[in-house]
Amino acid sequence: MGNRATLLIFLLVLCHGVAMAMSYINVNEEEWEEVQRPDHWFLLRNMKQVIQTPAGQMRVVKSYFGRIVDHPMHIGFITMEPRTLFIPQYLDSSLILFIRRGEAKLGFIYKDDLVERRLKTGDVYRIPAGSAFYLVNVGQRQRLHIIASIDPSESLGVGVFQPFYIGGGTNPASVLAGFQPETLESAFNASGMEISRLFSGEQQGPIVFVDRPHAPSLWTNWLELKEEERLEHLRKLMDDQEQPEAEEEEEEEDQTSWSWRKLMESVFGNKSKKRQEKGTGKSPDSYNLYDRKPDFRNNYGWSVALDASDYSPLEGSDIGVYLVNLTAGAMMAPHVNPIATEYGIILGGYGRIEIVFPNGSSAMKAEIKEGDVFFVPRYFAFCQIASRTGPLEFFGFTTSARRNRPQFLVGATSLLRTMMGPELAASFGEKEETVRRVVEAQHESVILPTPRAAPGGGEPQRETENENNSKESLRIIKRIGNDMITGFDLD
Missing domain, CATH: 2.60.120.10 (Jelly Rolls)
Structure with a gap:
C-alpha cells in the first residue's frame, strides 16, 4: 500500500511538473518534442x-x-x-x-x-x-x-x-x-x-x-x-x-x-x-550597423546596439537592434537584459550559449552555428562564447526601443564589482577580502578573453592565476546553491 501511495504521489508530481513546464513555455504538441530537450x-x-x-x-x-x-x-x-x-x-x-x-x-x-x-x-x-x-x-x-x-x-x-x-x-x-x-x-x-x-x-x-x-x-x-x-x-x-x-x-x-x-x-x-x-x-x-562606430570595442570583440534614440523609426515597433562580433575564444560576459527579451541570429562562426534559470540552475547549454536562432527572456542571465577556431558574429532584435543597458554580472564594470563591500561579502558568507579577490580578478569588461584566446597566447603564469581564481569562484558560488534566487510565491 505504501509503495502504491509513493508511486501515485510521484506520478502526480511528474504530471504537474510537465503541465507547469508546458504552461510556462506554452508550446503546442509539435513544438514540445523539440522544447523538452x-x-x-x-x-x-x-x-x-x-x-x-x-x-x-x-x-x-x-x-x-x-x-x-x-x-x-x-x-x-x-x-x-x-x-x-x-x-x-x-x-x-x-x-x-x-x-x-x-x-x-x-x-x-x-x-x-x-x-x-x-x-x-x-x-x-x-x-x-x-x-x-x-x-x-x-x-x-x-x-x-x-x-x-x-x-x-x-x-x-x-x-x-x-x-x-x-x-x-x-x-x-x-x-x-x-x-x-x-x-x-x-x-x-x-x-x-x-x-x-x-x-x-x-x-x-x-x-x-x-x-x-x-x-x-x-x-x-x-x-x-x-x-x-x-x-x-x-x-x-x-x-x-x-x-x-x-x-x-x-x-x-x-x-x-x-x-x-x-x-x-x-x-x-x-x-x-x-x-x-x-x-x-x-x-x-x-x-x-557596419558604418557605425561600435558602442564597445576591445581586443576580444565589439558590439553595436541600436535603439529609438539612434534611429527613430524603431520606436513605432518598440524594437531594438544589435550586432556583436566576438574573436576566437572570446566571451560575452554573463549578463542580464532588464527591460527586453533578446532574439539572436548567428550570422557566422560557431560557439556556445548558456542560459540560467531564476533559481540559479542551468536552463540551456547549447552549441550554436550559422543560421541558428535563439531567444533569451527578460531578466534571465546568459552569455555567448565563440569557439577557439574562429570568430562568432550574431545579430538580433530586442523587445524594447529604449536603451537596454544590459547588466553585466562579471567583469571590470560588473554589478558585483560595483556592489563590492561588506554586504556583498556577507551574502556569500565569505570574508570581504576573499570575495574581493575573486570579483576583481577580471580586468576586462563586457567582452572577456579565455586564457588560450588571449592576445599572444597568454602567459603560463597568468593562466594558472586565472585557473585558481575560477576554482575559488566556483567554490563560493556552490556554497549559496539554489538559495541565491528562488522567486516569490504570491498565491
Missing part, C-alpha cells in the same frame, strides 16, 4: 517555408507564446536571386529589415507618397504594418539575403502574419481579384477583357524574375521605366475617399493611408496619363 529550450528551430519560387524564397521561424516571452516575434529569412522582384504587397505585421548580404531597392508608401531607398549590406529599415511595399534585388550576380523581425501583435490571428498582395494573378491572387467584375470595371474605368487579362497573368509566385523570358512582362516593363516615371506610376495608393479631418489621427494615417484605385491606375493604367505633382516623397533614411 534541455539543449533546445531557447533555440527556435520551428522553421517553415512560406514562399518558394525559382526566383527566391522566404522562411520564417516563429517564437513561442508564453509567460516568459514579453513580446513574441517571428524571424523571417528572405533570399532573392539576382534581378528579382518581391511583388507589391502589404502585411498585417510590422517589419524591420536587415540586409545581411547584397543590395536591394525598397519602394514603399510613406505619407501617401512612394519613396525608394537603396539598401546595402548592414542597412536596417522599418516598414510599418499596413504600408504597401516592394523589394528588388538590384544585384546582377549576387543573391540578396534579408533577415526581418515580424511583429505579430497587430496581426489578424494570434501568432500568424498575413500578406495582402496588390499585384497578382492566379499565383498569387491580388486582393482586388475578389471584387465583382462590374465593380472592377467601374473602379478602373476599363473593359472586362482588360480586367480579366490583368488578373490572370501572374503565375510565378510572389517573388519573380524581371529580366528573363518567362518573367511577367508587367513587372519587367515597370522596372525598366526611369525612376521618375516609376515613382509617378506608384506614387499614390488609395481610393477616392477624403482623408479624415481629425488631426489626432494624422500621425498614424501618415504611414498607412493608401488609395487602392490610384495605386492600381498608376501601376496598370495609362502610362501617358499626367498626374498632379505632389513632391517626390521623403521617409527616414536607412541605418547601417
Whole structure:
C-alpha cells in the first residue's frame, strides 16, 4: 500500500511538473518534442517555408507564446536571386529589415507618397504594418539575403502574419481579384477583357524574375521605366475617399493611408496619363550597423546596439537592434537584459550559449552555428562564447526601443564589482577580502578573453592565476546553491 501511495504521489508530481513546464513555455504538441530537450529550450528551430519560387524564397521561424516571452516575434529569412522582384504587397505585421548580404531597392508608401531607398549590406529599415511595399534585388550576380523581425501583435490571428498582395494573378491572387467584375470595371474605368487579362497573368509566385523570358512582362516593363516615371506610376495608393479631418489621427494615417484605385491606375493604367505633382516623397533614411562606430570595442570583440534614440523609426515597433562580433575564444560576459527579451541570429562562426534559470540552475547549454536562432527572456542571465577556431558574429532584435543597458554580472564594470563591500561579502558568507579577490580578478569588461584566446597566447603564469581564481569562484558560488534566487510565491 505504501509503495502504491509513493508511486501515485510521484506520478502526480511528474504530471504537474510537465503541465507547469508546458504552461510556462506554452508550446503546442509539435513544438514540445523539440522544447523538452534541455539543449533546445531557447533555440527556435520551428522553421517553415512560406514562399518558394525559382526566383527566391522566404522562411520564417516563429517564437513561442508564453509567460516568459514579453513580446513574441517571428524571424523571417528572405533570399532573392539576382534581378528579382518581391511583388507589391502589404502585411498585417510590422517589419524591420536587415540586409545581411547584397543590395536591394525598397519602394514603399510613406505619407501617401512612394519613396525608394537603396539598401546595402548592414542597412536596417522599418516598414510599418499596413504600408504597401516592394523589394528588388538590384544585384546582377549576387543573391540578396534579408533577415526581418515580424511583429505579430497587430496581426489578424494570434501568432500568424498575413500578406495582402496588390499585384497578382492566379499565383498569387491580388486582393482586388475578389471584387465583382462590374465593380472592377467601374473602379478602373476599363473593359472586362482588360480586367480579366490583368488578373490572370501572374503565375510565378510572389517573388519573380524581371529580366528573363518567362518573367511577367508587367513587372519587367515597370522596372525598366526611369525612376521618375516609376515613382509617378506608384506614387499614390488609395481610393477616392477624403482623408479624415481629425488631426489626432494624422500621425498614424501618415504611414498607412493608401488609395487602392490610384495605386492600381498608376501601376496598370495609362502610362501617358499626367498626374498632379505632389513632391517626390521623403521617409527616414536607412541605418547601417557596419558604418557605425561600435558602442564597445576591445581586443576580444565589439558590439553595436541600436535603439529609438539612434534611429527613430524603431520606436513605432518598440524594437531594438544589435550586432556583436566576438574573436576566437572570446566571451560575452554573463549578463542580464532588464527591460527586453533578446532574439539572436548567428550570422557566422560557431560557439556556445548558456542560459540560467531564476533559481540559479542551468536552463540551456547549447552549441550554436550559422543560421541558428535563439531567444533569451527578460531578466534571465546568459552569455555567448565563440569557439577557439574562429570568430562568432550574431545579430538580433530586442523587445524594447529604449536603451537596454544590459547588466553585466562579471567583469571590470560588473554589478558585483560595483556592489563590492561588506554586504556583498556577507551574502556569500565569505570574508570581504576573499570575495574581493575573486570579483576583481577580471580586468576586462563586457567582452572577456579565455586564457588560450588571449592576445599572444597568454602567459603560463597568468593562466594558472586565472585557473585558481575560477576554482575559488566556483567554490563560493556552490556554497549559496539554489538559495541565491528562488522567486516569490504570491498565491
